[in-house]
Amino acid sequence: MKKFLSGFSAAAFLAAALCVVPAARAWSAPPAAYGYGQEPWAVPPPELQGVESQGFHDGIEGARKDAGNHRPPNVENRDEFRHPPVPHRDRAAYRHGFRRGYQVGVEHLMRHGRY
Template identity: 65%
Template sequence: MNLNWLRITGLIGCATLLFLSAPRINAATPGLQPAGFGQDRGWDRPPDAWNDLQRRGFQDGIEGARKDFDNHRRPDVDNRDEYRHPNVPSQLWGAYREGFRRGYDVGMSHLVGAADWRIRAPERPWDAPPNEFDALRRQGFQDGIEGARKDFDNHRRPDVENRDEYRHPHLPPGQREAYRDGFRRGYQVAVDHMMGGRG
């Protein structure tokens, strides 16, 4: 009887110790965790489906954002030399830049503590999606900018209708028009910017 009582008391004591130490472990987690980052993975981890070049671009983009933030520079991915002139073969620039841009956005958002850093930027950069856009249109807008960059880098005539991701988005039918609306706007903004227009 006394032995059973000791076992129960010991188990209760262990459970209490674990319970009381759990909040201290969570409270000691360093760093700012803005909404939307790091739920299931580290905020600085590139998408699993990406290739090595895109992953490298993503990590370089985070580092570029960190340098701009630390040196109090206006955030703008186009001001990063490693983005404008990547140290990879020219035919691979598109994949590297895609990763870099996403890494830069994720890094800057993490550093300023916002889900999208461009909303908090005092001077909104040319590639910031309109505030009224929902998440689907924002994604379309960013993909449209990237599509225009690819056309520009490959010396193709700018035409949003020539982009497969615009004509055939991999989305349910009910979401395609919103995505295309964002894509069209992003594509046009990027073309204006790269052609030296208002942007």
């Protein structure tokens, strides 16, 4: 009886694992560049590198959030702009990229009636 239970437990574990792994893969996050390839307007300009590029991307996302929540567009109201998630030495570069990304996002979303 003990062998049956240990064999049953192993079989049950294997069956559960086979059911869970495909589901976990289906819910995993998309690759980091997913949004860039889908929307050409959201691609950071080539002159923005590193922290500026990160800021640009975050600015686009900030504009999307504001549009989705029907907030008036104002980059100064974004927490990410006021308190950049980067080291102090990189804050000016991040804010520069964020402001550009936010502006591009607002212009694109306004043109498509999402604001």
